[in-house]
Amino acid sequence: MYTLTYESVATGKIIGSEMEELLQKARANNLREDITGCLIYYKGGFVQLLEGEKDKIVALYEKIKMDPRHNNVSLFSDDEISKRTFPNWGMAYYPIDENNTNKYEYEQFKRNLILLSDLIEPTNVTSKQFWKKIKTMISEPPII
């Protein structure tokens, strides 16, 4: 098995219904292809981890790179693996959007994500890199 993680920049402001459509499609495809992973949306950017059979992941990544809903897609880690990090998640999705939630919910959400990163045991370098990226991202001070 194989895993990769990349980051990208959303092309425009992605609204809730567009994201729902994307996720619905992604989850149906991933279920069929036995692909699992996690997608984070934060401050106009995506970070995604994908895992599954290598040829399927490579093919999906090629497709994702061409998607006009984001650009600057850049791979920052990949690995051959024997165990999945997100075995039960067709595509877990975490939108961290300051504009859609109040300050308290927003902080709570970030805390939950950090908690989750401590609970999920990283069994390979790529998933370690994925969580490291998430943690760095959400602990950045807000832009004033």
Ligand SMILES: Cc1cc2nc3c(=O)[nH]c(=O)nc-3n(C[C@H](O)[C@H](O)[C@H](O)COP(=O)(O)O)c2cc1C
């Ligand atoms: C940030 C981002 C993450 C995506 N993740 C997935 C995914 O995990 N699985 C998937 O099938 N498509 C994903 N897509 C959508 C693909 O780029 C593509 O639109 C979709 O796979 C097309 O499916 P189809 O060939 O069945 O029409 C993602 C798109 C974006 C912008």
